Amino acid sequence: MSDFDTIAAISTPIGEGGIGIVRISGPEAFAIGKKVFTPRRQEGPGYPRSHYLYYGHVLSAEGEVIDEVLAAFMKAPRTYTREDIVEINCHSGVLTLRKVLNRVLEAGARLAQPGEFTRRAFLNGRIDLSQAESIMRIIRARSEEALRIGLSNLQGRLSREIGTIREKILTALSRIEARLDFPEDVDDELDLEREVKPELAEVAAMLSRLAAGAGRGHALQEGIYTAIIGKPNAGKSSLLNALLREERAIVHEIPGTTRDLLEGYLTVKGYPLCLADTAGIHRTDDPVEQKGIARAKAAVERARLLILVLDGSTGWSREDEEVAELIRPGQAVVIVINKIDLPQRLKPEEVRARLPGHPVVCTSAVHNLGLDQLEEAIGSLLDEKLGGREAESPAMVSLRHAGIVQEALALVQSVLEALSRQPLELLSMDLKEAWLKLGEITGETVSEELLDRIFSEFCIGK
Ligand SMILES: Nc1nc2c(ncn2[C@@H]2O[C@H](COP(=O)(O)OP(=O)(O)OP(=O)(O)O)[C@@H](O)[C@H]2O)c(=O)[nH]1
Ligand SMILES: [Mg+2]
Missing domain, CATH: 3.30.1360.120 (Probable tRNA modification gtpase trme; domain 1)
Structure with a gap:
């Protein structure tokens, strides 16, 4: 070929x-x-x-x-x-x-091959690598904001930011190299701290800003996997249907109705969610149910956001306790007390005391009550967890980019810390590596294997 x-x-x-x-x-x-x-x-x-x-x-x-x-x-x-x-x-x-x-x-x-037209656009110099990747992101965008980020990156926003950062690293590098190459020409009194530090501090700040936006950018691009969990019969499937505004999942008064994972897409406050309805988690001898519960637990593992559904008409139970134990530290959770149209045996205060630190919302999935509040709570929680809605949306959306930026940031920070202690050769080596790494975003220093990997994610014909 x-x-x-x-x-x-x-x-x-x-x-x-x-x-x-x-x-x-x-x-x-x-x-x-x-x-x-x-x-x-x-x-x-x-x-x-x-x-x-x-x-x-x-x-x-x-x-x-x-x-x-x-x-x-x-x-x-x-x-x-x-x-x-x-x-x-x-x-x-x-x-x-x-x-x-x-x-x-x-x-x-x-x-x-998949992505080969775009690969040629890159190889022939019409677009750089981050622009090529943004084309795929535009095609796959699941939210307005992700689409905006994709379009701005296609117009070269990320490339420009990375270009500026690399330029600054090069300036710092050339000053260090000058001291290495012509030690006699350089005033010994000349202070590295003064010559190089401000430039690098600025680089570190720019990289940190990029890194901070990465989580949000990625979530907006890929969608946020959200598992609806709870004991059998709490109303998880009813809630899924109410949120999706369609009769997706089978709802029944017999506990253990949902056996398999069922997924649906929904945008809440601009966040694209992939909502997964799961089997009610409890101890059971039924082998089919057991399989469903294993899948539910895997969904909890994978989820970035959990909607924990409690049945307000039954009161707190050991089963609720067992479900709550699955929450991982730091995981985003919204607690829903469902069936508020029925006489209540579970008070929000009790739930807050048992599971502190998570927002609690009351709903009736069958009467469509409290759904707006639930969406509000999800939106605010994700704002909080993903770094809020800044005036400017994040430039980065891919994990690949985020990884590179993190690595470059670590290198620049280590140079900054060791500026007056380390031999110049080591400083220069680290800076060179950071500069090369960042070139992998725009494709200036990219290997053939990496190109193969990136473009193989494209569809045929693009
Ligand atoms: N009154 C009232 N009944 C509800 C509400 N939400 C769900 N139900 C009823 O509760 C029963 C169980 O609802 P499902 O949505 O199937 O519950 P689930 O949590 O998915 O149950 P499993 O799939 O068995 O784990 C059904 O009879 C629903 O009609 C509600 O808000 N109010
Ligand atoms: Mg169900």
């Missing part, structure tokens, strides 16, 4: 739809496009004009019509990949798109 052959793929989702696009990119794109596409009108010597839409047909090698299409020929470099591109707008039937793609492959293109 070469980076410069001609590739093709179906670039729209597979399924029935208005249009589906087969995209071809590379040096042979125009030749292949002309081979498979026949314009309806007789075209003159200027054919095909760049960035112009032609009406016509894709024909098989035998001259049979495969589809009626619109084709665009786009000359490099003003294209997505900076190579010649041909896009064929077909009727979006699974079979039609496959046939058109096969015809294109038969005419000399190679099937593109």
Whole structure:
């Protein structure tokens, strides 16, 4: 496989739809496009004009019509990949798109790998790596804020911030290196503390700011896994249905109704939640129920947010105690006292005393009471846990970026601490490493394996 052959793929989702696009990119794109596409009108010597839409047909090698299409020929470099591109707008039937793609492959293109079009945009210097990654994030964004972050990163926001930081590290590094290379030229009195420290302190502050926003950015991008837990019959499935405003889960007065995990998506105060309804947790001999309970416990492990449902009509029980013991220290929990439409045997004060430090909300899942308060409580708790809604949203959204920033921050901090004690060689080594690390975000110092890993997460055709 070469980076410069001609590739093709179906670039729209597979399924029935208005249009589906087969995209071809590379040096042979125009030749292949002309081979498979026949314009309806007789075209003159200027054919095909760049960035112009032609009406016509894709024909098989035998001259049979495969589809009626619109084709665009786009000359490099003003294209997505900076190579010649041909896009064929077909009727979006699974079979039609496959046939058109096969015809294109038969005419000399190679099937593109996942993310290969975007990888070429990166390799050809149209976008840097963080911009390439933000394209995937835009496609996958589950909340308005995540989409905004993705778009601002595509426009180069993160790259600019990282660029500034790397520039500052380089300045500090060059001052240290100057002392290393020409010790005699440098005034011994010259104070490293004065020369390098302010620059590096600023770098550390900028990196900390980026790191602080990472958790929130990531949560907004990926969604927050939220488990609804509680003893059998507390009303967990009813609450899921009430929050999703649809009859998703089976609700029944028989305890142990829910056996398997059931998930649904919901946006609460701008946070994308993946809500999981779980089996009621209690001791049981029923093997199916036991499996369900094991899944419920795994969901608790995985969850960033727990909605612990108590039955207000039954009072505190040992089963509630056992469920509450599953909460991990530091885990975000909202406690719900459900069934407030019935005579109450569980007071919020008692719950607060038993499980201190968590917000308590009263609801009736069957009468849709208290749901707004529940959403409020979830929103405030997540604001608190994820670092609040700053005026400016965080730039970072991927764990990869967060990891790199953390590593670079640790290196810069260690240099700052050891500035007057350590040999200059060591300081310079650490700074160089921080500079190189940060280059992995924009792709300036990135390895082939890392590129493979990043782009393999893309979909085919992007
Ligand atoms: N009165 C009243 N009944 C409720 C309320 N919420 C749930 N119920 C009833 O309680 C019973 C159990 O509800 P579910 O939602 O199935 O409870 P669950 O916690 O999912 O139960 P399992 O799946 O068995 O663990 C059903 O008969 C519901 O109609 C409520 O707010 N008020
Ligand atoms: Mg249930």
